[in-house]
Amino acid sequence: MEIWDLHAHLSGVPGDTPEARLGHLLEYADRMGVGRLCVFMGMEWSYDPTPEKLREDNDQVLRAIRAYPERAFGFVYLNPRHTQASLDELNRCVRDGPMVGVKLWVAERCHSASLDPLVERARELGALIFQHTWIKITGNLPGESTPMDLVALAKRHPTANFVCGHSGGDWEMGLRAIRAHPNVHADLGGGDPAAGLTEMAVRELGVDRVLYGSDIGGRSFASQLAKVHGAELSAASKRAILGENLRRLLSPILNAKGVKT
Amino acid sequence: MNRRDFLAGTMTTALAASAMTPQARGRAAPKAGGPLVDVNVTLGQWPTRRLPLDSAERLARKLREHGVQQAWAGTFDGLLHKDLGTANARLAETCRRVGGGLFKARGSVDPTRPDWEDEVRRCVDVHRMRGIRLHPNYHGYRLDHPAMGALLKVAAAARLIVEIAVVMEDERMMHPLMRVEPVDTAPLPDLIRAVPGSRVVLLNALRTVRAKPLLELMATGSVWVEVSMIEGLGGIRAILDQVPRDRLLFGSHAPLFYFESAWLKLVESSLADRELESIRWKAVQALD
Ligand SMILES: [Zn+2]
Numbered sequence: 001m002e003i004w005d006l007h008a009h010l011s012g013v014p015g016d017t018p019e020a021r022l023g024h025l026l027e028y029a030d031r032m033g034v035g036r037l038c039v040f041m042g043m044e045w046s047y048d049p050t051p052e053k054l055r056e057d058n059d060q061v062l063r064a065i066r067a068y069p070e071r072a073f074g075f076v077y078l079n080p081r082h083t084q085a086s087l088d089e090l091n092r093c094v095r096d097g098p099m100v101g102v103k104l105w106v107a108e109r110c111h112s113a114s115l116d117p118l119v120e121r122a123r124e125l126g127a128l129i130f131q132h133t134w135i136k137i138t139g140n141l142p143g144e145s146t147p148m149d150l151v152a153l154a155k156r157h158p159t160a161n162f163v164c165g166h167s168g169g170d171w172e173m174g175l176r177a178i179r180a181h182p183n184v185h186a187d188l189g190g191g192d193p194a195a196g197l198t199e200m201a202v203r204e205l206g207v208d209r210v211l212y213g214s215d216i217g218g219r220s221f222a223s224q225l226a227k228v229h230g231a232e233l234s235a236a237s238k239r240a241i242l243g244e245n246l247r248r249l250l251s252p253i254l255n256a257k258g259v260k261t
Numbered sequence: 262m263n264r265r266d267f268l269a270g271t272m273t274t275a276l277a278a279s280a281m282t283p284q285a286r287g288r289a290a291p292k293a294g295g296p297l298v299d300v301n302v303t304l305g306q307w308p309t310r311r312l313p314l315d316s317a318e319r320l321a322r323k324l325r326e327h328g329v330q331q332a333w334a335g336t337f338d339g340l341l342h343k344d345l346g347t348a349n350a351r352l353a354e355t356c357r358r359v360g361g362g363l364f365k366a367r368g369s370v371d372p373t374r375p376d377w378e379d380e381v382r383r384c385v386d387v388h389r390m391r392g393i394r395l396h397p398n399y400h401g402y403r404l405d406h407p408a409m410g411a412l413l414k415v416a417a418a419a420r421l422i423v424e425i426a427v428v429m430e431d432e433r434m435m436h437p438l439m440r441v442e443p444v445d446t447a448p449l450p451d452l453i454r455a456v457p458g459s460r461v462v463l464l465n466a467l468r469t470v471r472a473k474p475l476l477e478l479m480a481t482g483s484v485w486v487e488v489s490m491i492e493g494l495g496g497i498r499a500i501l502d503q504v505p506r507d508r509l510l511f512g513s514h515a516p517l518f519y520f521e522s523a524w525l526k527l528v529e530s531s532l533a534d535r536e537l538e539s540i541r542w543k544a545v546q547a548l549d
Contacts, residue, residue, distance in 0.1 A: 196313055
């Protein structure tokens with residue numbers, strides 16, 4: 001079984017170039033038994049990137065994944081506040097390039113109608129759409145989405161595949177929010193390794209909708225892999241979460257691009 | 262212990278965990294590494310969630326499977342119960358009854374409550390504890406409270422290790438009625454210097470206590486920290502730039518955290534044999 005990591009970044013990693021940073025990540029991935037990484041966003045992050053900054057971030061990811069085509073897949077970073085620039089990036093990086101997914105972060109809450117053209121194009125291209133979400137008792141950022149926002153978007157696009165980043169952060173709320181929406185999957189990455197998260201995700205969503213991701217850079221492989229290795233779940237469930245589910249979601253677009261899965 | 266053996270054993274266990282029965286997993290655990298001491302577990306029930314391993318029996322099994330030979334155990338009742346004496350008595354009883362000597366009880370003390378000195382006396386004289394655990398944020402005081410100095414003196418006189426839990430969970434997802442700030446450790450270095458013989462272990466500290474405040478704590482020579490909240494790629498390796506090897510202990514924060522988180526951190530950072538050995542048990546041996 002090969003572990004596929006849904007959620008990796010070039011930020012917070014040593015190295016002067018994107019390739020060097022990804023190479024560094026892969027050394028650790030090797031040690032931890034992680035086979036493949038989905039990488040998104042550049043070496044320096046921006047909450048509300050300009051079209052120029054989007055291209056720069058995506059160029060860095062392209063450079064990195066071209067150095068390790070068998071090990072890393074790219075998701076294109078978009079900003080719904082720049083519709084045409086985002087559509088152009090989607091076409092450049094996914095239609096004409098090697099990327100297989102979309103990353104949306106905190107520029108705009110994702111229930112907004114401004115996401116519709118981006119989601120529609122991503123769906124046509126077969127790209128998986130990763131939306132950061134969090135429910136913070138300390139208060140969300142102005143453009144930060146909740147899982148409930150994502151559900152509103154997913155209902156408008158029932159045949160697109162979404163990932164609810166961080167399972168909503170406050171996962172006992174987030175998992176409930178997405179429960180009734182089969183095109184929304186749960187990303188386990190990026191929060192503390194709070195025991196019970198993975199068991200609840202499987203109990204409420206079914207094992208097929210639960211995906212291992214680390215948010216590496218900001219987190220460790222150790223704390224995030226522990227959410228699956230340490231869960232009270234069957235061997236088959238752990239294999240599904242650690243790799244098989246993501247492989248199933250990405251296989252159509254990867255195979256269309258000639259990448260063996 | 263040989264590092265390759267440890268890594269091989271660890272990875273075998275980690276990666277094949279899914280495919281193994283608990284018994285087989287136990288056999289694969291790295292026993293060759295000598296003792297493993299976990300200074301940060303808690304018994305009882307977390308107030309807002311049932312945890313997969315919140316029975317002492319199940320937690321003991323998990324720890325034993327991974328080669329833990331000693332676990333310093335506080336009680337979740339120590340966070341919110343007013344009658345800490347009874348909470349500590351229950352904890353001591355559980356630690357005697359479950360785990361075959363695995364658990365070493367750490368009673369909760371709040372030095373701002375009436376007659377707290379008797380709580381300490383019972384921990385020492387009645388329950389034979391070697392350490393106590395403080396939850397200043399859940400108990401509503403800051404470390405510059407005058408009672409802290411008094412507590413450190415009493416503890417030093419009784420040769421008690423003082424554990425301070427800096428946080429228990431992510432502030433962003435706390436229950437709305439149970440929100441607390443991380444403990445501010447800034448007053449500690451002066452307090453500790455004023456009480457010779459103090460030995461303080463900070464639990465769950467290394468997310469919020471970094472850089473200068475951490476270096477100042479380390480400079481006292483009387484403060485230890487543990488790995489449970491270290492994050493980032495190869496986090497233990499990075500923290501060893503700030504924390505001397507003999508001040509860094511193994512702590513899992515189980516069962517609130519998956520035990521495997523701390524355990525896999527030992528694998529993720531490429532550590533020298535001496536470093537691993539120190540974190541697993543040698544540093545704590547010097548302390549206990
Ligand atoms: Zn992320």
